[in-house]
Amino acid sequence: MRVLLEKLAPDALERKKQEKSVGLKDLPGESSEVVLRFAPNPNGPLSLGHSRGVVINSEYAKMYGGKVVLRFDDTDTKVKPPIPEAYSWIEEEFEWISGRSADVVIRASDRMPVYLDYARKMIQGGHGYVCRCKSESFREFRNSKEECPCRNKSIEGNIADWDAMNEGEIEEGGAVVRVKTDMNIPNPALRDWPALRIQHKPHPMVGDRYKVWPLLDFQSAIEDHEQGVTHIIRGKDLMDSTRKQTLLYEHFGWEYPSALYWGRVKVHEYGGFSTSSIRESIDSGAKEGWDDPRLPTIKALQRRGFCSESLREFWIDLGLSQKDISIPLQTLESFNARIIDSKTERRVFVGDPREIKLQGDFPTSNLSLPRHPENPTVGNRCWMVGGPVVIQDGDIGDGVFRLKDFADVKIVDELANIESFEKSDERRKIHWLPLENSRKARLVIPDGDEIDELDGLLEDVDLVIGDVYQLERVGFARLDRFEEDLTAILIWLHG
RNA sequence: GCUCGUGUGGUGUAGUUCGGUCCAUCAUGACGGACUCUCGAUCCGUCGACCCGGGUUCAAAUCCCGGCACGAGCACCA
The missing domain is CATH 2.40.240.10 (Ribosomal Protein L25; Chain P)
Structure with missing residues (x-):
């Protein structure tokens, strides 16, 4: 065989040196008009973890001449409430990290009428219902694949309940809007998932105007469609979100964007990137502020002298693997050292x-x-x-x-x-x-x-x-x- | 428990779509050396991996089956 090849195609015997591909892999699906989005909760400034989303999304936008939507997912007033200063912090940090500003900046809290409108349409179309069950009892229904009693309420009854929710006549926890899927879906997470809930606690930016607020899966799905998002890149913990949202898109007759995922990243030197726990450590006095040099925040990294280029190279080098990884800070440091050495006195x-x-x-x-x-x-x-x-x-x-x-x-x-x-x-x-x-x-x-x-x-x-x-x-x-x-x-x- | 996902050197990563060009890429790290320009930079060298077991095939990191390990979701958080 080898002898034959030598005669017919000598080139085939030459070994080509293996090369590692540089940069990000191509995006799947339609790539003529790419629209991406980065959607943080403004409950604090950006962390090193967030910077992955900024870098990957803005880098793909650059590759395809597309756009990035910076969307503030600030629909929670109780568990992770937004802090007013964080909106501008994040806009600036986005620009610092990516080297460009976001093409579109929107706040979910400004878009409430849109979400509430779609919710009402969903109920009217019979694709959703107001569930008055306690969360624990619904959990039992879900686990045993049984329909809850609220599921077969008339559309008129649902609309009446929906109006009551919005009027503030129902207490927090008293009702939730569910997307009708199928109680026999193998994955329990997808069975009649909750789309909107009642929050009476005022929102720091829009006050107490709204009594009903969308949950992430609903708000994000609607807004991605409204903005024409073509590719969603997010953590693999949100894989079920994709499946939930796909079911919602079917109700509305929309086509779901391509979804890509990355795994969890831990940096050995830092406990974690959770904004809430960072905030706690500041409130308790254990840390001096968001830019305390011990913290994995962008503010701290800037204060210590990291350059944004090293962040970009770092995340692009890691790519979009779904593996959960634990990486030493030294890897980022070596990128940084190489970049700044020549201009550092x-x-x-x-x-x-x-x-x-x-x-x-x-x-x-x-x-x-x-x-x-x-x-x-x-x-x-x-x-x-x-x-x-x-x-x-x-x-x-x-x-x-x-x-x-x-x-x-x-x-x-x-x-x-x-x-x-x-x-x-x-x-x-x-x-x-x-x-x-x-x-x-x-x-x-x-x-x-x-x-x-x-x-x-x-x-x-x-x-x-x-x-x-x-x-x-x-x-x-x-x-x-x-x-x-x-x-x-x-x-x-x-x- | 149900559902989904992932396993390549110490750490990351390329290659897996469509089996051969892979005695497996690159970076980082560790170790040694060069440079009478640092414990920095640069240059040179060394070390080190396809989760396990079967199967298909002339040929398997790549395809199939079965294990195992790890992670995530099953929130009226994002």
Whole structure:
């Protein structure tokens, strides 16, 4: 066979090197006018978990020249109530993460008349009914595949109940609108699922105008249709949602969009991405705020100095796998480090400083060091050498080392004797700083639920709040602020 | 319990649609080395995987059957 092939088609024997496909896979189905959506609950700012939805959806929109709808699913006033500031936070974060603003921004709470109208149509068409059963008793019906007594009520009776719900005549929990499916569907989750419920608690944005609010499966299904969404990308925990909504679409005679799913992601360093539990930790005082550097929020990531490009590369690299994955933060960090390294200026931070005096034959003078070793165009930084210098206490060791970019020294009686300016042997290289060019600084290092702080001295050369620096031999950190006593506060980014 | 989904090196990921071009891709990691430009960068090298068992086939990561493991849904949350 091989001999035959060699004669007929020698190319067929050449091994092509395997390649990993880059970027996202093609979208299934019709892709001429793609409309995607990202639908967070504004019960807090966006988290690292949400950023996956922003990146994947906006990236597909870019690939196909389509649109992304940013939709605020704010229909719950009790369990996960929206917070008013979060709407604008999320719009800004969406733009920061994706590098573009959303094409359409809508709030479910503004669209209530649309949902209520469709609900009434559904009831009138006999595809839904008002169920007055208690949730526990309906659960029994559902599990035993029995129809509940409300199911066969007349349309007139249902409309009367529907009006009563909207008038506020029925208490919370007293009634719910169900979509009529089939009590014999194998999957219990799909049997006559609830579409709208009563909430008397006022909504932070629209007040107490509405007494009946749609549940996610209903509201989202209606709005996806209204916006012409062609592809829904969401977590695989919402697979049953797709099936429920498909049944609703059948009632209305609509065609359901293509649905794609991703699995659950855990980042080892963070407990989870739940907005409610983050909010709890802030309310209890365990965390300082939404941008506490220990938190997996976008605000915290920004404050620490992550760039949005690394977030995009990270999620695109992970793709749309339905596998549940647990990934170390280091993976994101390595994307970030690679991207920011070339534009990050170097500075010296000496933690746990120890002062030493230089001794030897050298003139008091300027020492000029590059701001970036590979990018001379950003210029140099100047140190005055002559006075006392500081090194990290732990670096003392046997007292023989090289002060990086300066001189080989040997410590004798608290004095650093300069042995050579040229690198003369394989001794350790350590970072150091003239006292004259330093200012007090504190490096804040998030570590799980803890915050470690390291006091030291920072090279005081053109420090700009908000900039990220690479602290030589330490790692990357962002200058967060200056304290009143002018101490520089650095927040640790990564190594 | 019912329903749905997923199993590729330490961690992720490509390849599975339509079996051969796969002694399985890329990244990250670990280890070692080069560079008298860092514990950073760059460059070089090394390590390491198709969940298990059958079947079909000249040929299986890929198709079929049966296990096992893990995850999710079954909320008047999103």
